[in-house]
Amino acid sequence: MPGSLQPLDVGLQIPYHFRCPVSLELMTDPVIVGTGQTYDRLSIESWIATGNITCPVTRLPLTDFTLIPNHTLRRLIQDWCVANRSHGVERIPTPKQPADPIVVQSLLKQASSMSNSRQARLSAIRRLRGIARESEKNRLLISTNKGFEILLDVLFSETSRNSSDLVHELLSILSVLPLSETECVSVSSVPDRISYLIFLLSHSLIDVRVNTAALLENVIAGTSSSELRAEISSHDEIFDGVIGILDYPISYPRALKVGIKALFALCIVKQHRHKAVEAGAVEALIDRLPDFEKCDAERALATVELLCRIPAGCSAFASHALTVPLLVKVILKISDRATEYAAGALLSLCSTGERLQVEAVAAGVWTQLLLLVQSDCTERAKRKAQMLLKLLRNSCPENSVMNSDYVACSDVVPC
Structure with a gap:
């Protein structure tokens, strides 16, 4: 059950018809399938994506995979949430409609066209960023239209390198898109691209630094080649940049989250863990440990254990x-x-x-x-x-x- 609804466990019961038959949780985006049954969109999409072709409740075949929003039920759920706000229930938001593929394709074309003015390209990129922020489905839509490849080429173009605004907006999209291994390798196997991203870790804007670290973490995690991962982590500057993000004031919590994910990804490569120690990882990890949320605390402690497996790391932690x-x-x-x-x-x-x-x-x-x-x-x-x-x-x-x-x-x- 979503974290905001945890108080329901101590007394308040979710009405039966408000629960998704698959997840048994409160529906946030109820949709109707061909058999007339209603499910939460995320649950039924996952059910279908794993190869199921029958309705989970009726077991009848789904001959049409169109999902129709159940607006009436969604409004009833929202009213129930508002009525039970005193029990810790938050009102579910009204879902936004998925982006139009034609619009996404058009924006990608505008963003990558060198014949367009810088302002026109920037405008298209900002619209794409707004679309990507709305939902995972939109991010997947951008990716399936070769959005990562297209926007990556724009990022590494000479025009973008001379425009801080373009770099800022491009990284905010690229850092959240789902990546295939081929797309990860298209970055990790090109030294000039890695060098430029490492250079951006020292950018004056914290958003640029954080989004660059997030992109690098995604690339490292999605690259299966140990040689390529080792090559990325061989740069002293990448550790300096990531630990600088980890040390950023707590008023920007995303820096802490992205920083520890990136540091953990780098420290998986054993032969370069000493570089993390030399860059100040030990002090950063111990000093920030109380500030991490659960998942990030787990990752931080995993990084501590990895660094304790090398003499330099063990010695540094022992001295703190x-x-x-x-x-x-x-x-x-x-x-x-x-x-x-x-x-x-x-x-x-x-x-x-x-x-x-x-x-x-x-x-x-x-x-x-x-x-x-x-x-x-x-x-x-x-x-x-x-x-x-x-x-x-x-x-x-x-x-x-x-x-x-x-x-x-x-x-x-x-x-």
Whole structure:
């Protein structure tokens, strides 16, 4: 259920006919299929996209895949949302109609035509940006009309490089379009294109820097060639630019989200992780860890664990006074994945010597790990916790609390 509707779980029931038969969630864009049944648009489109050709409820064949908006039901749902606002229900928005393919094709042609004035091309690009912002379906429509290829050529043209406005608008579209591997490789395999994007990471406008980082992250994630990914992450400047975005004030939360996604993508390449450490990734990650939302915190902790697997990273994290207390604190606090990554990072750090083991114990790691191995967390997280418990117990004096009957650790950690 959408986050805004979570309060319904504690009492308020969604009327049966307002729920999508597929997702069982409140419909936000109800549409009618050929059999007369109503579904939420996203759910039925996903059902059809996976190869199903029958109506989920009636099991009758769908001979026509036209989806007709159920305006009456949508208005009734909106009225119900407004009536139950006191229960934490937000009114569902009125869906916008998908963009016209002919209009999209025309705008792409105008944007890429060198015979048009700069202002005319800029106007077309801004209209495309508005269309892309409206829905995922519109973004897919732009992509299927070779929008990424067309707009990418415009971005790397000499005309655009001399126009900050064009660069700004183009990146705002390119950074949100779904990419095929072929499209990713069309960037990652051309050194001049990568060099220009890295140059844009130092642009004076934060929006340009963030959108450039988002595009680079999409390209890296969508490129299967380890050689090409390694080539991209071999540039010192790309780490400087991404960490600069990660350090941007919290008043612009998208910078934090894009920055950690890009840094994680770069750190997957092991041979260049030391460049992240040299660029200040350790300080940025620890200092910003409390500011991340759930998914971003998971990615940040995964990056911490990756950097702890190299000597330079481990040493840098060990030197930061807040590393161990923060990692201990997040165990069992954010999610199973976050707990797993934090336990893995602590295992790497505590394996380096007694000082960090003492710090971890002082921060309360012993209790946290005992709770972890008895929880419903992932098996990998439990294994890491057991290894860390064994390491801590073996390194402690016989008369310490960790070897006393008080914690009964032998029932949890194999000898």
